[in-house]
Amino acid sequence: MSTNAQQKHAPEQNGQNVIRLAGINHRSAPLELRERFAVLEEQQDSLLRQSLDRPEISEAVILSTCNRVEIVVSTPPDADRAFRESVDSLFEIHAGISRAKFSGSLYQFESDSAITHLFRVAAGLDSLVPGEPQVLGQLKRAYVSAKGQGATSALLNRLFHRAFGVAKAVRTNTKIGQNAVSVCYAAKELAEQIFGDLSQASVMLVGAGDTGALALKHFRSAGVKRFYVANKTLSRAGLLAETVGGAAIELSSIPTVLPQVDIIIGASGISQDAAPIIARAAVEQAIEARRGDPQFFIDLGVPRNFDSSIEDISDAFLYNVDDLQAVVERNLSSRESEFAAAELIVDEEVSRFLAWLKTRSADPSIREVQRQYAGYRDVEVARTLRRLKSSGFNEEQCRELEAALKDMGTALVRKTLHQPITTLKHSLSDAGALDEERAAARFRDYLLGSGEDFEES
Amino acid sequence: MSTLFHLFPILSLVLYLSASISYGRDLLSEKRKLGESLGREMLLLGVALHLLSLLFDQLALLFFQTDYSREFQIVPSFPYTLSLISCLLVGIFLLLERRLDLRSLGAFVSPLAMMFLLYSGVLFHFTPEERLHGLRNDAILLLHISLTILGYVAFGFACGVSLALIVQESLLKSKRFSLLGKKLPSIRMLDRLNRNFLVGGFCCMFSGILLGLYFGAASDVSILAQSALVLGTLITLAIYGALVLGMLLRGLRGSRAAWLSIAGFCSLLLSFVFVHLIGGGYHVH
Numbered sequence: 001m002s003t004n005a006q007q008k009h010a011p012e013q014n015g016q017n018v019i020r021l022a023g024i025n026h027r028s029a030p031l032e033l034r035e036r037f038a039v040l041e042e043q044q045d046s047l048l049r050q051s052l053d054r055p056e057i058s059e060a061v062i063l064s065t066c067n068r069v070e071i072v073v074s075t076p077p078d079a080d081r082a083f084r085e086s087v088d089s090l091f092e093i094h095a096g097i098s099r100a101k102f103s104g105s106l107y108q109f110e111s112d113s114a115i116t117h118l119f120r121v122a123a124g125l126d127s128l129v130p131g132e133p134q135v136l137g138q139l140k141r142a143y144v145s146a147k148g149q150g151a152t153s154a155l156l157n158r159l160f161h162r163a164f165g166v167a168k169a170v171r172t173n174t175k176i177g178q179n180a181v182s183v184c185y186a187a188k189e190l191a192e193q194i195f196g197d198l199s200q201a202s203v204m205l206v207g208a209g210d211t212g213a214l215a216l217k218h219f220r221s222a223g224v225k226r227f228y229v230a231n232k233t234l235s236r237a238g239l240l241a242e243t244v245g246g247a248a249i250e251l252s253s254i255p256t257v258l259p260q261v262d263i264i265i266g267a268s269g270i271s272q273d274a275a276p277i278i279a280r281a282a283v284e285q286a287i288e289a290r291r292g293d294p295q296f297f298i299d300l301g302v303p304r305n306f307d308s309s310i311e312d313i314s315d316a317f318l319y320n321v322d323d324l325q326a327v328v329e330r331n332l333s334s335r336e337s338e339f340a341a342a343e344l345i346v347d348e349e350v351s352r353f354l355a356w357l358k359t360r361s362a363d364p365s366i367r368e369v370q371r372q373y374a375g376y377r378d379v380e381v382a383r384t385l386r387r388l389k390s391s392g393f394n395e396e397q398c399r400e401l402e403a404a405l406k407d408m409g410t411a412l413v414r415k416t417l418h419q420p421i422t423t424l425k426h427s428l429s430d431a432g433a434l435d436e437e438r439a440a441a442r443f444r445d446y447l448l449g450s451g452e453d454f455e456e457s
Numbered sequence: 458m459s460t461l462f463h464l465f466p467i468l469s470l471v472l473y474l475s476a477s478i479s480y481g482r483d484l485l486s487e488k489r490k491l492g493e494s495l496g497r498e499m500l501l502l503g504v505a506l507h508l509l510s511l512l513f514d515q516l517a518l519l520f521f522q523t524d525y526s527r528e529f530q531i532v533p534s535f536p537y538t539l540s541l542i543s544c545l546l547v548g549i550f551l552l553l554e555r556r557l558d559l560r561s562l563g564a565f566v567s568p569l570a571m572m573f574l575l576y577s578g579v580l581f582h583f584t585p586e587e588r589l590h591g592l593r594n595d596a597i598l599l600l601h602i603s604l605t606i607l608g609y610v611a612f613g614f615a616c617g618v619s620l621a622l623i624v625q626e627s628l629l630k631s632k633r634f635s636l637l638g639k640k641l642p643s644i645r646m647l648d649r650l651n652r653n654f655l656v657g658g659f660c661c662m663f664s665g666i667l668l669g670l671y672f673g674a675a676s677d678v679s680i681l682a683q684s685a686l687v688l689g690t691l692i693t694l695a696i697y698g699a700l701v702l703g704m705l706l707r708g709l710r711g712s713r714a715a716w717l718s719i720a721g722f723c724s725l726l727l728s729f730v731f732v733h734l735i736g737g738g739y740h741v742h
Contacts, residue, residue: 189639193629196643291708294644311630315711323632 016361017058017155018077021114022087022106023070026128029105031322035303036095037102039064040269043094044142048151050090056082059156061146063121065138066183066211066302066321067128072118074155084108115159115353119346122163123170128324129183130339131176136167137210158356166349173345176338184215186324187298188222191263194296194317199223203246204261206254206277207268208236211300215265216244228261230254231268255282259289265298266305276307283310290315359425365443366421373417377409465510466540466574472503473547473571480563484640491560491640497551500567504547507574511537511544538606539577545610546570557650561640565617573613597672604665609725611658612697615651616722619715622647626712648710651718659694659701666690689728696721 024037039047044062051060051071056079061072071090075083087106088099095102109117120126127135143160146152152160170176188198195201203219205212208231216227227246230253231237237248249257254277258264268277278297287295292315299306299320311318384405385398393401424443479494514537550566553559621641628638641647700717703709709717 190629192643193625193638193641194644196646288708292710293708294648294711314713317629319632 016077017074018079018111019072019114019155019159020075020079020083020108020110021070021072021117022083022108023063023068024102024105024107025068025070025126026322028107029102031302031304031320033095033102033105034067034069035272036097037064037069037091038269038272038302039069039094040271044145045149047090047094048146048149050093051086052151054082054086054090057086059146059152061143061152061156061160063139063142065135066300068121068126070121072114072156072159074153080110112350112354116346116350118159118163119166119349120343122167123342123346124167124176125170125339125342125346128321129186131171131342132183133171134183134211134214136164139167140164159353162349162353166346169349170342170345174338174341176342183300183321183324184211184218187215187265187300187319188218190298190317190319191219191296192222194294195262197223199225201262202226202228202260203263203265204228204230204254204257205240205265205267206230206251206305207266207301208233208240209267209269212265212267213240213243215267215298215300216240216246219263220244224263226261228257230257251277254278255285258282258286261295262293263296263298264306265300267300268305270301270303270305272303274303276305278306278310280307280309280313283307283313283316287313287315362424362443365441366424369417369443370413373413374410377406377413381405381409465506465513466577469503469507469510470571470574472499472506473543473567473574476500476503476563477567477571480561480567484561484564485637496563496567497554497560500547500551500563504544504551507540507544507547511540536577538602538609539573541606542609542613543570543573543577545606546573546613549610549614557642557646559642559650561642562617562621565620566614569613569617595672597668597675601665601668601672604661604668608658608662608665609729611654611661612718612722612725615654615658615718618647618650618654619718622651622715623712623719626715644711648714651715652704652710655697655704655714655718655721656701659697662697663694666694693721693725693728696724 024034026034029037039062044064047062048060051057051062051073056075057073058076059074063070063072071087073083087108088103091102091106092099117126122136122139124131124133124135139160143152143156147157191198191201198219201219201224203216203224203226205216205227208229212229216229220227225245227241227244228249229237229241229244229246230249230251231240232251234248234250237250241248258278264278266277270277283295283297287293294315294317297306297310297316297318299318302321304320306318308318308320310316381402385402388401389398420443476496476499479496479499483491483494483496546566547570550559550562550570554563622644625638625641625644625647628635628641629644642650696717700709700714700721703717704714
């Protein structure tokens with residue numbers, strides 16, 4: 001795949017490509033549909049490969065979190081319909097449901113709207129809990145994974161790096177992330193409604209991923225002292241448990257430990273068809289053993305980790321990610337002012353990125369000019385060396401001087417071209433599509449003369 | 458002067474009502490914080506006036522004693538008992554409120570205290586002699602009365618706490634995340650309070666009734682003459698006994714225990730009213 005992708009991603013070929021984004025999220029699709037769409041870590045490479053096998057997709061990054069599954073690609077400008085067809089087909093195969101069932105929930109953006117959406121996602125503005133930081137980590141991992149597979153090139157590389165920069169700017173310049181707002185924080189608030197002071201409570205985490213780790217962090221800061229981490233891989237559970245001074249257990253030990261814990265967090269990736277990690281019968285037994293002392297189940301996993309009928313058990317409280325929507329809505333009102341400031345940052349960054357995209361149309365011209373000037377430099381260095389040799393310099397002295405002359409020539413070329421290139425890029429960022437070509441042509445003609453070649457001169 | 462003291466319970470009633478509204482507003486309003494209104498201050502003033510009026514009643518009996526009242530125990534009458542329960546409910550709540558961070562429970566306890574006071578007939582005038590029952594001074598009798606009154610107060614608290622627990626649990630079960638849920642104490646705290654009040658109340662009530670039976674037997678008071686009292690008390694005690702046993706032995710908790718606690722208190726009130734108003738013997742005013 002790597003070779004094909006790199007051939008596809010040659011800058012000259014995708015220079016005029018368009019950024020497109022398609023997916024579903026917590027606003028557009030219910031949990032049941034998101035569960036079908038969820039892309040597990042082990043499925044990510046295969047889906048990425050299938051995407052890149054489509055002729056119209058040059059680059060691709062797939063993001064899959066509890067609340068969204070999105071694919072960001074670069075395609076030729078006229079590939080709108082082909083991209084939609086590809087996305088429908090990819091998700092149809094992946095989710096195992098007909099496109100009619102999800103077409104109403106699937107959104108698609110291109111160019112500036114796609115960039116705005118991605119920047120908003122990175123900054124946590126499109127999250128269930130605004131300003132939550134996990135999505136940025138998930139986005140970074142999705143990008144690193146795609147890059148590792150050779151699925152990204154100049155355009156998406158630049159886009160994602162900018163997205164990470166936007167997220168940082170939003171967090172630094174606004175208070176949107178200061179109140180530790182996240183799904184985990186909301187879960188902690190609910191736990192306090194059930195148990196009050198959490199210093200006497202115990203927590204069991206199922207799964208050892210980042211979301212779970214963040215949840216543990218929240219509960220530890222709330223005063224919880226007893227932790228258990230259950231995971232398929234005991235060593236991973238051990239590493240995480242160590243950070244909070246807890247104990248690592250195997251998944252098979254959950255029913256034994258269950259009666260001893262107050263709060264159970266599910267944050268494990270399981271397949272859609274797999275049985276829930278904690279079944280109703282186990283909870284009923286645990287509640288009986290606890291003599292009615294309540295238990296709080298926080299299911300952060302998609303697909304869900306816990307049997308949904310647990311919520312029917314008296315003294316058991318079950319919340320999944322969708323249930324936390326109410327918490328978000330309550331927080332939203334108090335964050336409106338911060339939201340507006342964050343949106344401004346995003347808008348500015350989108351404009352900046354769009355300006356950069358426009359300047360990319362001049363890249364071939366700039367590269368041509370740079371190549372020509374490098375040629376002038378080499379010709380002049382060779383001419384100077386010939387003169388030096390004729391005036392008595394030996395071979396060794398000439399070799400030493402050649403390196404120094406080349407460096408000087410390179411510096412002169414760079415300084416000579418700096419201002420024209422900056423002016424060109426500046427004028428291109430405000431120009432229309434037609435003006436871009438004219439401006440690039442004028443730049444090339446002005447610096448190179450009308451087609452005059454350096455070798456002829 | 459006497460008229461002034463008779464106005465105090467009415468003022469207390471108005472203050473309890475205002476406190477109920479204030480606590481309720483603080484609890485239900487999304488924009489208000491707990492304790493933002495003057496609910497606590499109103500309760501403090503109300504309970505001070507209430508206490509003064511209760512003291513005045515007792516002092517009036519001492520100052521205006523007849524030969525009859527000198528010889529006989531000043532046994533609290535039905536309205537006086539209700540008024541005392543109301544005063545104790547508010548007083549104990551004010552003592553516990555800050556220590557256990559139970560401000561939100563003011564919205565449940567204040568109306569309860571107000572209802573007791575209203576029902577105690579503050580709007581009617583009772584002469585001191587009307588409070589006498591013709592029973593001779595006796596320590597066991599006083600202990601019987603004190604313990605049963607404390608039992609009533611504890612069960613009253615358990616009822617208020619149970620109401621809060623049911624609201625909190627239904628909010629969490631229905632997944633309606635609102636500020637109301639955040640303002641109420643946690644389920645675990647409410648459950649513990651409910652259990653403690655129920656166990657404490659049951660011990661007080663049970664020992665109070667045993668002392669009452671002992672006093673009756675020692676004073677040659679026929680139990681059969683108190684049949685209405687015995688029946689009502691037995692039903693109530695059976696409910697509370699089952700509840701306490703269920704809690705201690707079978708782990709009965711949460712909303713189920715809360716509903717039983719409310720049912721027990723309703724039964725207690727019914728038997729109380731029935732015994733005092735309809736029944737015969739020494740428990741009528």
